[in-house]
Amino acid sequence: MIKLENISFDHCIKCTVCTIYCPVARVTHLYPGPKQSGPDTERLRIKNPELLDVSLKYCSNCKRCEIACPSDVKIADIIQTAKWRYSKKELRIRDFLLSRTDLMGTFGTLFSAIVNFFTHLGMVKYFLDVIFKIPSGRTFPNYASGTFTKWFKSVRKYQDNYADKVIYFHGCYVNYNYPQLGKDVVKVVNALGKGVIITKEKCCGVPLIANGYIKKAQSHGRHNIKVLSSALPDDKTKIVSASSSCTLALKHEYPNLLELDNSPIINNITYITQFILEEFEKGNILRLKPLSYTVAYHSPCHLERMGSAAFTIELLRKIPALTVKILHSECCGISGTYGFKNEYYGISQSVGNELFRIIDEAKPDFVVTDCETCKWQIEMNTKYKVIHPISLLAEAIE
Numbered sequence: 001m002i003k004l005e006n007i008s009f010d011h012c013i014k015c016t017v018c019t020i021y022c023p024v025a026r027v028t029h030l031y032p033g034p035k036q037s038g039p040d041t042e043r044l045r046i047k048n049p050e051l052l053d054v055s056l057k058y059c060s061n062c063k064r065c066e067i068a069c070p071s072d073v074k075i076a077d078i079i080q081t082a083k084w085r086y087s088k089k090e091l092r093i094r095d096f097l098l099s100r101t102d103l104m105g106t107f108g109t110l111f112s113a114i115v116n117f118f119t120h121l122g123m124v125k126y127f128l129d130v131i132f133k134i135p136s137g138r139t140f141p142n143y144a145s146g147t148f149t150k151w152f153k154s155v156r157k158y159q160d161n162y163a164d165k166v167i168y169f170h171g172c173y174v175n176y177n178y179p180q181l182g183k184d185v186v187k188v189v190n191a192l193g194k195g196v197i198i199t200k201e202k203c204c205g206v207p208l209i210a211n212g213y214i215k216k217a218q219s220h221g222r223h224n225i226k227v228l229s230s231a232l233p234d235d236k237t238k239i240v241s242a243s244s245s246c247t248l249a250l251k252h253e254y255p256n257l258l259e260l261d262n263s264p265i266i267n268n269i270t271y272i273t274q275f276i277l278e279e280f281e282k283g284n285i286l287r288l289k290p291l292s293y294t295v296a297y298h299s300p301c302h303l304e305r306m307g308s309a310a311f312t313i314e315l316l317r318k319i320p321a322l323t324v325k326i327l328h329s330e331c332c333g334i335s336g337t338y339g340f341k342n343e344y345y346g347i348s349q350s351v352g353n354e355l356f357r358i359i360d361e362a363k364p365d366f367v368v369t370d371c372e373t374c375k376w377q378i379e380m381n382t383k384y385k386v387i388h389p390i391s392l393l394a395e396a397i398e
């Protein structure tokens with residue numbers, strides 16, 4: 001039966017704006033675009049699932065079509081749902097491994113020196129390409145030698161010194177690949193006079209959704225809603241995340257894609273730069289020292305979908321002496337695990353080309369962005385280092 005909340009396709013006015021804004025349809029004739037793969041063919045699929053047009057697999061779930069749509073059609077959600085609801089299920093070892101970030105992260109951090117060495121070897125990349133269809137041109141992110149949660153145990157007792165607390169959803173990237181970002185979040189939140197709480201969270205579910213493991217993503221979602229809501233001391237405490245995709249999952253994907261009730265936490269979830277700016281507005285302002293850099297800011301698609309890129313830009317502008325060049329809004333092309341698959345790699349690279357060109361043209365000291373996978377894609381394709389806005393803020397704190 002069609003649920004009332006899932007008929008946003010019926011609001012489509014056929015303007016085609018979404019297709020113009022779709023970065024995938026722009027670079028390949030293999031994908032007809034969001035209008036056709038979304039609202040146009042949803043009616044057919046509902047009538048007869050056999051009429052599924054498999055070209056919808058090329059959608060990367062970047063959500064830029066949803067940003068552009070004047071009728072608030074949940075185009076990307078319709079396409080993602082159709083992918084797992086009507087497509088034939090295939091077990092692929094590669095997709096299984098790419099989606100199990102907690103499993104791979106636990107193993108990767110335990111044996112980080114060995115894993116990091118081997119995943120950069122040309123011969124290993126060749127075999128991954130031939131056997132698992134993971135493109136040999138793709139650079140893998142390194143694993144850290146210890147997790148963020150392990151480090152946090154050493155500072156947990158100091159967090160009780162603060163009367164006000166913030167719950168921090170750190171995500172897999174901070175836990176297994178780059179704990180320094182989590183340490184920077186703790187530094188900034190503490191500098192605002194608040195303690196940090198972390199919970200026994202699981203992966204937010206974004207890679208599971210992207211690879212079709214919907215039941216597993218729902219189970220992660222239910223777990224996260226439970227642990228986060230149980231940790232809330234009151235209605236006003238914020239749940240912050242420094243990952244744009246994790247925040248989007250908690251706020252948007254849980255109810256819209258996974259059909260989970262996230263009402264116990266929805267009003268508390270805030271992207272971290274919004275939370276900090278709101279503190280500034282209340283008069284809780286950080287003393288910041290000048291940073292004489294020129295940075296190019298790239299706004300990630302999922303942050304734009306939430307309308308939160310403006311908060312990051314505003315926050316960067318608060319750092320004295322920092323020159324911020326706002327890059328034209330472009331998709332970097334990686335879209336999580338999409339750019340880690342042979343069948344989409346060429347598209348992923350073509351999508352990102354315009355962004356790589358404008359970064360080179362801006363000639364910054366480094367690039368700033370909120371998304372970990374955008375960072376991997378930009379660092380692989382340009383000569384620039386990519387920094388998270390919170391790490392820059394942590395550096396500016398006196």
Ligand code: SF4
Pocket residue numbers: 011012013014015016017018019034035038039068069070071072073075
């Ligand atoms: S932008 Fe929205 S209203 Fe316009 S064609 Fe696309 S889905 Fe329909």
Ligand code: SF4
Pocket residue numbers: 021022023024025033034058059060061062063064065066075076079
């Ligand atoms: S989510 Fe991105 S790739 Fe998919 S249809 Fe929308 S704009 Fe295109």
